[in-house]
Amino acid sequence: MKLSREVKTGILAIGTILLFIFGYSYLQGTNLLEKHRTFFVKYSNVEGLAKSAPVTINGLVVGKVTSIEFEDNKGGLLVEFTVENDFVFSDKSLVLIYSSGIIGGKSLGVYPDYSGAPVKSGDTLPGQVEKGMLDMVTSRLGPLEDKVNTTLATVDTLLLAFTEVLNPRTRVNLEETLATLNTTTKYFKSISKNMDELLDANKEKLSSTITNLDITTKNFAKLSDSLAQINTGQIVRQMEEVISRLNAIVTSIDNGEGSIGKLLKDEKMYDNLEGASKQLEELLKDMKLNPKRYVHFSLFGKRDKGFEEPEDPNK
Template sequence: MKISRELKTGIVAVGVIALFIWGYNFLKGMNLFDGPLKTYYTEYNNVQGLNTSSEVTINGVVVGKVISINFNQNPNKKGQLIVEFSIENDFEFSKNSIAKIYSASLMGGKSLAIVPSYEGEIAKPGDFIAGEIESDIFSTVTEKLNPLQAKVENVIVSADSLMTGLTDVLDVKSRNNLKSTIAQLNETVANFKQISESVNNLVKTNDEKLSKTLTNTEVLTKNLSMLSDSLVNADIGKTIKNLETSIASLSSIINNIEEGNGTMGKLLYDEQMYTNLTNASKELEELMREIKEHPKRFVHFSIFGKKDKGYQPPSSEVKE
């Protein structure tokens, strides 16, 4: 049986179309010869460069491919991305597993790794798996360098402002004043050094005297300590009690005097006694004056034993 050219051409065309369809689906991660695929879904805010046909691995073994990446049509999740991926073998894992995007190479290619969990309900095709993104070395370095870069920029700006301020402040006059101040400071340091050397020499010269002074101070301190102990051991309470008794007696005497009791009180407050003493004083004064003026009236003596005639008033008094 001869096959016509048209039939051959049709068979080749169908083969090419079938091969094209198989290749297209293979590039999308679906192998038509493996039978029906188990597909799962996960969500991300950013897929970090993950694309369709990226490998899906479990424990480092390639088990599937990323089929599609589409925006979520839910208005409440606008902007989020839904990733559909396939698993080509019968490996089972629970819904608590994690779909993690990671860097497959240093060139920046991304892959999807299933971190399996075996606790809980087994995931079925069409279920959603929680998604995570693993930081690669470049993103980690970038995250670390971004704050450092901001700090360096702030430091540079601050340093520039500082240098500008110093340039404005340190004009020619200010620089000359600063030089003069530094020179004076050097001179002050030199003087302080001389004073320090003088003090050292003074201490060395009077070392023996200082030692004697410290020894005497120590002895004096010991004596004061002994005196303090003696005062503590002395019967101070008895002395204070006797002093209080004496003060009370003196206060009683003063009160009696103020009240006019006793000789001293009567002498101070009895007007009659004061009058009598005043009169007696006056009479004594008159008597003394009379004795001085007329001693013969009061004293009679004779060397030759002349008889004392007794007191005779003067002629003036007789006539009277």
């Protein structure tokens, strides 16, 4: 069967159109021969995400962004992307805009979640924007800037206080103090020199003193050894015997035995001693009042009249 020229021209035109459509789609990043699923995600700010940006799951590129359009008049953005892989995840999976590198642009990352219903082509997934490196640095620099400002204010206050303290009078006092300190340092150097000379002059005496101290230490060590060899047990027993004897003596005295015991316990002996003491006291008083009765001095002598009993002073 022969085709007419018109039919051949039509077939060629249709093929050209299809080839053009396929080539244009391919250049746009869409392969019409591959099966893919389409999903949507909403953002208030896409942070520089561009059309044809890669879509990844766990770092593997599985699709691309096909369009970014305004969702409404309030500035909301609707991102359409495709997933060419048959990987299954739920409709609660998070779609995150993240930086693929320091120099590279933004990408879409799907973080699978399996707690919800399996996702279907055309579903809208929840979206979120990951903070970039500059955003993180900026967030960290904010508190640091406040601390730097506070520190600078404190330093400025300290400098002002230091300037007020370091007035001309204080400077003069400081110079005088430094001069005095310099003189004191020279004086200490002179003392140190004199001490060195003194030590050099008495080096032999110091050596002899140290030797004597060494000998004394050895003697103390020998004395310590001698004390350690003393039979302390025998000394303790002797002391116990002495204490036992003392206890026996005290017991006998307490029982009225012996002269001391009788003196302490015998009331009759106590009364006799008290009477003798009173008579001795009366005799002393009479000797003081009538000394001529007891002492007589004469060149020719005198007949002894004998002893006369003294008068009772109580009468």
